[in-house]
Amino acid sequence: MKENVIDNEKIDRRVRGLVKVLNKIPGVTTSVSCGGHTDPNACQAPEGHFYVRFTMRPFQKAQRALAIISHAGYLATLTSRRRHNSHPTIILSVNIMKINDITKANPRALGFELRGGHVSPARIAEGIEQLLL
Numbered sequence: 001m002k003e004n005v006i007d008n009e010k011i012d013r014r015v016r017g018l019v020k021v022l023n024k025i026p027g028v029t030t031s032v033s034c035g036g037h038t039d040p041n042a043c044q045a046p047e048g049h050f051y052v053r054f055t056m057r058p059f060q061k062a063q064r065a066l067a068i069i070s071h072a073g074y075l076a077t078l079t080s081r082r083r084h085n086s087h088p089t090i091i092l093s094v095n096i097m098k099i100n101d102i103t104k105a106n107p108r109a110l111g112f113e114l115r116g117g118h119v120s121p122a123r124i125a126e127g128i129e130q131l132l133l
Contacts (some may be wrong), residue, residue: 012036015050018121021128022114025065027057029109035121049117055109066092069114072127076119088119 011019012035019030033052034045045051056062073090092114116124 012050015052015121017125018050018052018114018128021125021132022052022054022069025068025128025132027059027062028054028065030054045115049115050121051113051115052121053111053113055111057109066112068128068131069124072124072131073114073116073119075127076116076123079120079123089115089117090119090124091115 008016011033014035015033019033022028022030031053034040034043034050036045036047036049038047040046056065070090070092073092077088077090092112114124
């Protein structure tokens with residue numbers, strides 16, 4: 001399986017592991033991410049939140065890949081809720097607004113955004129890796 005080349009210096013430390021594991025999924029390519037900032041601008045997530053945008057080429061196992069990402073996010077929210085008595089959120093959505101910009105290189109790809117709050121992107125990455133086995 002071919003991995004996409006990732007420049008770690010351009011990726012916020014908090015989401016690096018998640019970006020790396022998402023790019024290991026066949027047909028998935030990440031495009032934009034943010035690990036959260038104390039004083040965010042319009043394109044950044046606030047502190048305690050994150051997002052990763054990615055495209056997915058249509059392929060036979062795409063439904064399974066999306067189920068893995070979604071389930072790993074769900075498990076991470078359960079862990080966070082128990083440990084911190086907080087209300088973590090994970091949203092996996094089709095990124096319709098940016099789909100044309102994201103998919104110029106591959107017009108048959110679909111754009112998605114994984115967004116979370118008060119949950120660890122590293123836990124989601126661990127869950128995805130375990131579910132990919």
